[in-house]
Amino acid sequence: MTVSVFDLFSIGIGPSSSHTVGPMRAAKRFATALAESGRLTEVTRVRAELFGSLGATGHGHGSYNAVLLGLEGEDPESVDTTAGPRRAAEAMAEGKLLLAGQHRIPFDRDADLILHRRRSLPFHPNGMTFTAWTGDTELTSRTYYSIGGGFVLDDDGSGAPSIVSDPTPVPYPFRTGVELLDRCTETGLPIAGVMLANEVARRPEAEVRAGLLRIWSVMAECVRNGCATTGVLPGGLKVRRRAAELHQKLLIESAPPAADSTPLPLDPLAAMDWITLWALAVNEENASGGRVVTAPTNGAAGIIPAVLHYAVRFVPGTNDDSIIDFLLVAAALGSIYQQTASISGAEVGCQGEVGTACSMAAGALAELLGGTPEQVENAAEIGMEHHLGLTCDPVGGLVQIPCIERNAVASVKAITAARLALRGDGQHTVSLDKVIKTMMQTGADMKIKYKETARGGLAVNIVEC
Known part of the structure; x- marks a missing residue:
């Protein structure tokens, strides 16, 4: 496998690729999966939990806004850097978010966006878990890891998820x-x-x-x-x-x-x-x-x-x-x-x-x-x-x-x-x-x-x- 130049250099927003870009991508990935499952309208609540370094410094790295905007379907490459923060503030003030840009649900920042300052997940310090409910019943839960540079890995249950290789064969592969x-x-x-x-x-x-x-x-x-x-x-x-x-x-x-x-x-x-x-x-x-x-x-x-x-x-x-x-x-x-x-x-x-x-x-x-x-x-x-x-x-x-x-x-x-x-x-x-x-x-x-x-x-x- 050889990582693409467009993986190393991606257009996004500040202040952190691990704490802002990664969580926004993970949140959008979770919301998109809900929409594609056909169960989006059943969702009555979503909770995001950030662990390790994300939990310790997420407050200073824009992680709150990143998660909320990602759940609403925004991505770092195209989100409006001026309007985005205003929209996040409005959603938190209203106590509602538009999940995947389609389905409005209640959202309480204190209860539904939790930064665990002293707890870490085993694979990587930048771990996060998203959970969706319908009433008191859990619909689905997914864990992601923001491993640096905006790269996000899905927890595949193996205990050591890795970047999925681009299947396109390249003429001169190298790792070292x-x-x-x-x-x-x-x-x-x-x-x-x-x-x-x-x-x-490619x-x-x-x-x-x-x-x-x-x-x-x-x-x-x-x-x-x-x-x-x-x-x-x-x-x-x-x-x-x-x-x-x-x-x-x-x-x-x-x-x-x-x-x-x-x-x-x-x-x-x-x-x-x-x-x-x-x-x-x-x-x-x-x-x-x-x-x-x-x-x-x-x-x-x-x-x-x-x-x-x-x-x-x-x-x-x-x-x-x-x-x-x-x-x-x-x-x-x-x-x-x-x-x-x-x-x-x-x-x-x-x-x-x-x-x-x-x-x-x-x-x-x-x-x-x-x-x-x-x-x-x-x-x-x-x-x-x-x-x-x-x-x-x-x-x-x-x-x-x-x-x-x-x-x-x-x-x-x-x-x-x-x-x-x-x-x-x-x-x-x-x-x-x-x-x-x-x-x-x-x-x-x-x-x-x-x-x-x-x-x-x-x-x-x-x-x-």
């Missing part, structure tokens, strides 16, 4: 870094070429390219929105949005060059300020519940757009084909993490989110800059190696502190990793597969309070205002 390098050696293709060939097995090439440019356009729009919006982020921490002010200062100090120009601003470090800006802009939009691209999670959504903006603005010759190749390489690397490890902060800490995104961006930039597959693999390894042990400790359970700045720092680190790898020949001691295995082992050893529960680290050492 070694296998990916082997496919490149066998074919003479760069990593982008291997990934593109696999994608074309859909026409023109559709693949158009889809990737659509993803880039949403990333770019997210940056523009973040650079234009001032104020304070929601949630109670009173975090001031900084991207708009920084953008205005940078425009005055040194405008970035056009994509086809070569001179850099006089300040040799000005590029770093722009990279920081682009990451801040995306993650401030994410924190406010705006439209973002999950890349590969929402908590790490600013890194790949920031590094890709760097390439477009500061690397001469970067064009649409370069952008497409960049996203293909990033997705190829991300698919290795998805298949052999985890991208869930609730499972392995922030090393699995920000670390993975940094690794993906570093490898993608290395290929865009002319790197060999071996140098790309080295860049990806460096990107993760220096995030090992990174905890997920959101203050107040919000995707704000330290998440927003963490994306900015990781974006610069991704560029450093790519450039460092390009100075070598691709030979290195620690392979990508070894560092991914180490990340997973580190996550297993990490105390649960450091894994998106807001019960450790900065989350307990910062006084909330």
Whole structure:
């Protein structure tokens, strides 16, 4: 199995792929199943229970609204980011929801949407159960797991559900870094070429390219929105949005060059300020519940757009084909993490989110800059190696502190990793597969309070205002 680029990069809403996007998809899946069973009109009550990390920090990650909107048939890709929250507030105030968009039933947030802050389901920290009744009789109950990046698994009763493989055969399947390098050696293709060939097995090439440019356009729009919006982020921490002010200062100090120009601003470090800006802009939009691209999670959504903006603005010759190749390489690397490890902060800490995104961006930039597959693999390894042990400790359970700045720092680190790898020949001691295995082992050893529960680290050492 090879995960598709359109699985790794999906258009959705903030603030969390695990806690917002995943629960919305699961809730919609449950409501749709009720409708397809022909028993929707029999339902008189639905209860949603969120466990583990979902229960611990769902209040700060938009999980309430996500579940309610999903039960009403909304999905993260198309839900109106402005009207959606208003609709959720109205439904909670009225005490009624329109199940699957068709059948109106009573809904009490306190009784029907329960966040279990100290209870977890056995398979994964991000578990949730939906139950439907007719009167006092239970009609059906289903359990789902939000495993990171918006991926949702149905509990199939096996105790270890897994992602259902796409049955479409691909010419160059790979699960590990070694296998990916082997496919490149066998074919003479760069990593982008291997990934593109696999994608074309699923859909026409023109559709693949158009889809990737659509993803880039949403990333770019997210940056523009973040650079234009001032104020304070929601949630109670009173975090001031900084991207708009920084953008205005940078425009005055040194405008970035056009994509086809070569001179850099006089300040040799000005590029770093722009990279920081682009990451801040995306993650401030994410924190406010705006439209973002999950890349590969929402908590790490600013890194790949920031590094890709760097390439477009500061690397001469970067064009649409370069952008497409960049996203293909990033997705190829991300698919290795998805298949052999985890991208869930609730499972392995922030090393699995920000670390993975940094690794993906570093490898993608290395290929865009002319790197060999071996140098790309080295860049990806460096990107993760220096995030090992990174905890997920959101203050107040919000995707704000330290998440927003963490994306900015990781974006610069991704560029450093790519450039460092390009100075070598691709030979290195620690392979990508070894560092991914180490990340997973580190996550297993990490105390649960450091894994998106807001019960450790900065989350307990910062006084909330």
